[in-house]
Amino acid sequence: MASNPMQQFTVHRIGPEIKIAGIDLSFTNASLFMVISAAVIILFLFIGSKEKKIIPNKLQLIAELFYTFVAKMISDTAGSKAKPYFPFIFSLFMFVLFCNMIGMLPYSFTVTSHIIVTLIMALFIFIAVTIIGFIKHGFKYLSIFVPSGVPTVLLPLITIIEIISYLSRPVSLSVRLFANMMAGHTMLKVFGGFVVSLGILGGWLPLGFSVALTGLEILVAFLQAYVFAILTCIYLNDALNLHH
Amino acid sequence: MKRYLRLLIALVATNTDLFAAEAGMPQLDPTYWASQAFWLILVFSILYISILKFYLPKIKDNLDNRENKIKEDLENANKFKDQSEAKAKEYESILEKAKKEVLKIHFESKIILDKDIKSKKESMEKEIEKEILKAQKEILELKKNSISSIQNISESIASNIIENISGDKLNESSIKATVDDITKKNINKYL
Numbered sequence: 001m002a003s004n005p006m007q008q009f010t011v012h013r014i015g016p017e018i019k020i021a022g023i024d025l026s027f028t029n030a031s032l033f034m035v036i037s038a039a040v041i042i043l044f045l046f047i048g049s050k051e052k053k054i055i056p057n058k059l060q061l062i063a064e065l066f067y068t069f070v071a072k073m074i075s076d077t078a079g080s081k082a083k084p085y086f087p088f089i090f091s092l093f094m095f096v097l098f099c100n101m102i103g104m105l106p107y108s109f110t111v112t113s114h115i116i117v118t119l120i121m122a123l124f125i126f127i128a129v130t131i132i133g134f135i136k137h138g139f140k141y142l143s144i145f146v147p148s149g150v151p152t153v154l155l156p157l158i159t160i161i162e163i164i165s166y167l168s169r170p171v172s173l174s175v176r177l178f179a180n181m182m183a184g185h186t187m188l189k190v191f192g193g194f195v196v197s198l199g200i201l202g203g204w205l206p207l208g209f210s211v212a213l214t215g216l217e218i219l220v221a222f223l224q225a226y227v228f229a230i231l232t233c234i235y236l237n238d239a240l241n242l243h244h
Numbered sequence: 245m246k247r248y249l250r251l252l253i254a255l256v257a258t259n260t261d262l263f264a265a266e267a268g269m270p271q272l273d274p275t276y277w278a279s280q281a282f283w284l285i286l287v288f289s290i291l292y293i294s295i296l297k298f299y300l301p302k303i304k305d306n307l308d309n310r311e312n313k314i315k316e317d318l319e320n321a322n323k324f325k326d327q328s329e330a331k332a333k334e335y336e337s338i339l340e341k342a343k344k345e346v347l348k349i350h351f352e353s354k355i356i357l358d359k360d361i362k363s364k365k366e367s368m369e370k371e372i373e374k375e376i377l378k379a380q381k382e383i384l385e386l387k388k389n390s391i392s393s394i395q396n397i398s399e400s401i402a403s404n405i406i407e408n409i410s411g412d413k414l415n416e417s418s419i420k421a422t423v424d425d426i427t428k429k430n431i432n433k434y435l
Contacts, residue, residue, distance in 0.1 A: 010270040011280070023278045030276065031283035038291040045295065049302035054310055067303045087296040095291060116277045117284050182271065 005189035009113055009182065030117070033109045037098040066094065073230055078237035085236055092121070093229035100181060100221030104214070112224075113181035115174060122174035125232050133239035144238060173231055180224050184217040391431065399423050 013026040048063025056064060070090045074082050082089075096112055103110025111117055133141040145162040146155065191213060194206035402419050406412070 006269060011273075011276040013276075018279075024276065025279045025282045026276070027283070028276050028279055030280050031287070034283055034287040038287045041291060042294055042299075045299040045303075049299050049306065052302075052306045052309065054313055056306075060306075063299075063303055064307060067300070067307065087300050088292060090300065091288070091292040091295045094295070095288060111284075113271070114280060115271045116280050120281050120284055121288075178271070182269075 005186045005193065008109070008185060008189060011114070029109045030111055030114060033099070033102060033111050037095060037102050037111065040102065041094050041098050066090075070229065073226075074233050077230060077233040078240060081240040082233065082236050089229055089232055089236075092125075092232060093225055096121075096177065096228050097222065097225035100225055101218070103181065103185065104218055104221055110181050110185055112177055113185055115178045118174035118178040119170065121228075122170040125173065125235065126170040129232075129235045129239045132236070133242075136240060137242055140242065141239070143242060169235060173228065177224050177228050180220055184213070184220055188213055188217060391427065395423055395427055398427075 011028045011030050013028055014032060015027050018025045018027065044059065045063055048059045051057065051060060053060060067090070070093055071086060074086055074089055078085075099111040102108055103113065133144070145159050145166065147158060147162065150158050188210060191206045191210040195203040195210060197203075198206065399416075399419055402423060403413075403416065406419070
């Protein structure tokens with residue numbers, strides 16, 4: 001069983017079974033790692049913002065770097081109108097990043113490698129962005145599906161394509177993150193399995209691959225969190241600043 | 245390369261039970277979907293609220309503080325620089341003024357001194373002239389006096405000589421007349 005690379009993704013219940021209205025809401029290992037990620041973020045931010053020094057110490061500097069990094073990302077992609085959504089995007093980026101990074105630890109669980117988790121986040125973003133768009137622009141928001149400067153003959157086709165691409169946003173957003181995390185961890189597990197099965201003579205090559213992949217996966221973990229946050233910003237930008 | 249790849253795939257297949265029935269994707273098992281959704285929403289909401297309420301304002305405050313401090317310091321530095329430049333200018337202008345004053349004082353004092361020297365010289369010259377005149381007068385007086393006394397002396401000498409030579413006492417008035425006559429004849433030689 002241990003050599004099954006998908007086994008690391010199984011969710012199992014921890015503690016008592018919690019059932020509300022016939023729905024199983026038990027605390028699982030996935031929930032545990034969500035709590036751990038959130039706790040690590042809160043602890044990190046707590047220490048990082050505890051001392052208000054003019055010259056920051058290391059943790060304060062990192063916290064401030066995260067802040068300015070996300071702030072710059074939002075102002076670059078969505079402009080100044082997106083400022084009220086900064087806390088949400090900051091939380092989202094931190095949560096995805098820390099879930100990904102904590103998932104890189106051996107024997108841990110990667111929350112973001114589950115399609116349901118990423119899909120809920122992506123759907124929430126999709127629905128929220130759509131609602132924001134309709135609140136800000138009313139029915140004019142539908143003009144997002146009708147790009148300007150398109151020949152009239154092509155317009156119906158383009159509109160259909162635009163609607164499909166708009167509706168597929170939550171799918172692409174969630175599957176991108178989920179598939180990246182799952183593939184990376186599966187690969188690590190497969191190469192880890194090779195090290196064991198090829199033994200002391202042949203195991204060195206997959207071990208090297210494993211080390212290299214770990215580095216790559218850390219990069220991917222950061223990159224996917226960044227991509228997730230920046231795509232949210234781009235969708236938000238579409239809703240806030242109609243320029244079709 | 246191809247052979248190696250085939251070997252790799254075979255190894256993956258045999259070693260990892262990839263084709264086994266239970267090796268599906270646990271992600272697609274809906275048993276715990278509701279639980280994951282519930283816990284995700286709960287945890288993320290708590291995280292979002294705590295970040296929104298506590299941590300972001302704190303970090304923002306701190307960043308603003310630092311920016312303000314830097315701005316303030318820069319402003320102060322600029323102010324002090326301006327002040328120091330103004331002071332340096334002031335100092336230079338004072339120095340310039342002082343130099344001008346020195347020149348002026350120097351010039352004025354020179355004029356005063358020249359005047360003083362001139363007036364002193366003039367008065368001195370006048371005095372000297374006066375003294376010279378006085379001395380000349382005195383000399384003239386003395387000369388005149390000396391003539392009368394010379395006359396007397398020569399009269400007495402003449403009477404004595406005559407007395408000694410002839411043994412007679414001549415009439416004094418005649419001697420006097422003779423001497424007078426001679427003096428009048430020769431006086432212009434000495435005066």
